[in-house]
Amino acid sequence: MTADTASPIQAVSSKDRVFIFDTTLRDGEQSAGASMTFEEKLQVAELLDAMGVDIIEAGFPIASVGDFEAVSEIARNTKTAVVAGLARAITADIARCGEAVRHARRPRIHTFVSTSPIHLKFQMNKSLDQVIEIIHTTVTQARGLVEDVEWSAMDATRTPIDDLCRCIEAAIRCGATTINLPDTVGYATPDEYEAMFRQVIERVPGADRVIFSAHCHDDLGLATANSLAALRGGARQVECTVNGLGERAGNAALEEIVMAIRTRGDRLPYVTGVKTPMLVQASRLVSSVSGFAVQYNKAIVGKNAFAHESGIHQDGMLKNTETYEIMRPEDVGVRATSLVMGKHSGRHAFKEKLKELGFDLGDNAMEDAFRRFKDLADRKKHVYDEDIEALVEDEMTSAGESVKVVALTVIAGTGGPQKAIITMDVNGTHVTKEANGTGPVDATFNAIKQIWPHEAKLSLYQVHAVTEGTDAQAEVSVRLEENGKIASGRGSDVDTLVASAKAYVSALNKLSVRRAKSAPAPADAEPVRVGERI
Structure with a gap:
């Protein structure tokens, strides 16, 4: 790699440097039900930038006005990271993407096209020669807008190696600075994925002038292993998401990639720029805004990742922590005691x-x-x-909300209908209503609806204990949908029903705000008040 051919991200030329490309805000948000608000995306992007992520894929600008605005605002606010937008190999997509990222200090256009026979036949109905012409047109267009262009071969792992090399050569010749070879459907095994990178780097003219990137899905549970195998094959960028969030079974998890490299330097002689003590903070933020709880035994960031219950394990830990811990908890942001x-x-x-x-x-x-x-x-x-x-x-979440839960009484049992009596603070006034239901939670939500009529549908209701024991606090997550808008709310209390009411009201508050923002009323219009339909 020479200075005159390097892209902005290639300023660091050390062979062992691995660039972390986070796509939580794009691929992660594509998880069914994981849609984030404008404000939540800005919050996540700010943390990723502070954490030392090299590239933030902020969204898919042509997908919607909201996505375009989020990418544009992230581009304006990001201080250090490259800000990338995704674009199909369509001229309108690339133009829209270029407009969205143009305010970034370090903008990138990431464009992609399918290359595998199954995609060409059934999805695109095009020949390989036609696809190569598309690559020529769109990569050239993107390079005319920004200096840093990433090109991806969708379904690369199911593309014949000769075809893949032809496509990569065309992309490099037209100005691509990063070549991404994704395992789009999570099909590859580590040895296959490593070999693919080795072959294309050896065979494609100009491969030494670009950075090769891995993007792995977890359909077979191999995303992290495949990503690390790609590094051994010559890749120096890994595309991943916080908590492994992503379509279907998800993506390679950022925290797993980073800590595997840090912990196993003997086998993985690379470095990243990620500040690992912020990993747990990032995990919790993404879990909160997406509404996707992190499984207790999730590697690195799960609640039990550094927990020891077995007497044998506890004895070993008291004598020497290295007997059962290969990482220090404080290195990922977990307290030791x-x-x-x-x-x-x-x-x-x-x-x-x-x-x-x-x-x-x-x-x-x-x-x-x-x-x-x-x-x-x-x-x-x-x-x-x-x-x-x-x-x-919970207190921070409810701060500033116009409607809050004050008191709740629920009558439940086998002898009759379940009944809930709830008192809520509505803009400073206490209102009490009661309702029946098929169960105590249903009755509680029906009582809330008596005070705050609405047509939102409950799409997720999730309960988990914050700590162990019969007196543990319950943390409830609720997701509501209304006219295409999605809002998540959380509430915690030792009483599961009170936590449920708090979570439900929190989600209603968010829905009300989003509805008002998406459809601004005339200057002389009356504001929507609780008691009116939203």
Whole structure:
């Protein structure tokens, strides 16, 4: 690689440098039900930039006005990372993408076209020669708009190697600076994927002037293994998502790629620029905004990733942590120990605990959180760090909402219909209603609907315990859909029904805000109030 042929991302020429390309906001958001709001995308992008991700694929600009605006705003605000937009091999897509990323300090257009026989026959109805002509036209167009162009061969792993080499050569000749060879359907095995990269790098003229990239899906559970195999084959960019979010079975997980490289330098002699102590923070943020809970035993960022219950394991850990831990928890943002908090703890201890957990609250928010903590401590024998995180995050989520849950009473059992009586704070006024239902949760939601009539459909209702034990806090996630708009809400409480009510009301508040933003009322129109249909 020479200085005059290097793209902006290729300024670092060390052979062991691996560039992390995060596509959480594009491929990750394509997970069914994982749509994010404009504000949530900006929040995720800001954290990814601060974390040291090299390239942020901010979205698919031509997909919608909202996606275009999100990519444009991320391009304006990102301080360090390259900002990429995705475009099909269509001139209108590329023009729209170029417009979206043009304000970035380091813009990239990422364009793709299918190359495999099955895609050409059944999806595109085109010959390989026609596809090569498309590559020539669209990559040339993209390079005329930005200096940094990534070209992807969709379904590369099911493309004959000779055909793939012809397509790659055309893309490089027309100005592509990064060549991505995705395992689009998660079909490859590690040895096959490594060999594919070795062959094309050896055979294609100009391969030494570009960076090769891996993009793996997890349909067979091989996404991380395949991505690491690609590095051995010569790739120096890995495309991945936080928590492995993505279509179908998801993508290679960013945290797994980064920590595998960091932990196994003896077998993977590479480095990344990611600040690993921020991995857990990123995982929690993406889980929150997408509504997709992280499984407890998820590698690196799962709740149990650094938990030890077995007596044998605990004995080993007390003697030497390396007996059962190959990574230090603090290296990924997990605390090594937990201070048990209880009802006798005072404000000073609670405030210090909040600082340890990464929360910096103002005086009023601190008092509200302390009050909720004391209430929780009266109902629980032990209050764990996870309990405190849940109640503070719940308080922060509800701050500024116009409607809040004040009190809930539910009558349930085998002897009759389930009944819920709920009191809600509506713009400073307490309103109480009651309703029946087929179960206690149904009755609770029906009672809320008496106060806040709506037509939103419940598409997800999920409950999990924050900590162990019968007195554990419940954390409830709710997703509502209304006229194509999706909103997720979360609530936590030792009472599962109260947590459910909080989550439901939180989602309704978000839906109301999004509806108002997408359809601005005339200047003289009355605002929508609770009690009216949204």
